[in-house]
Amino acid sequence: MLEGIRDTGSIAAAGRRMGMSYKRAWYLIDTLNGYFREPLVSAVKGGPRGGGAQLTQTGQEVLDRYRRMETAARAVVTADLEHLTKMAKPTQA
């Protein structure tokens, strides 16, 4: 969602990319903003396209750390996960 806002500059568009209604997307951002001391997303008012949304510096940092954690965690479990997958029954096609 944060990546979507960074890429599209719009909460609605970011939500659509994830198959979310506008209302649900706003609610998610509201909830995320509420978890942190500083907001992650700021609404941009006005402008030729009627405003939009962008990540704050905090939002960018949260996104970066999240992605880094994801990548690092995946890297350290890959070998074991592959081994476990080989121990598992093949899934039905």
Next chain:
Amino acid sequence: MLEGIRDTGSIAAAGRRMGMSYKRAWYLIDTLNGYFREPLVSAVKGGPRGGGAQLTQTGQEVLDRYRRMETAARAVVTADLEHLTKMAKPTQA
């Protein structure tokens, strides 16, 4: 659950440690066994205490790999997670 069986030698006792009914514990083990080519838990028949259960070699290996993945993943995300926690609002006591 696998640790509980390893420690107690009993599916029922392992389930109790996790607040599960006997039926639910058996169902979980049955499901786990079904995921893998080899069973993770084998029932031990008879004996003075009326049987029990123990981990197979496969079960021990799955448990070891799982715990290792957990430990490794936690280790690599700790610094970022602490940072994110500091960025989060304090939770109400």
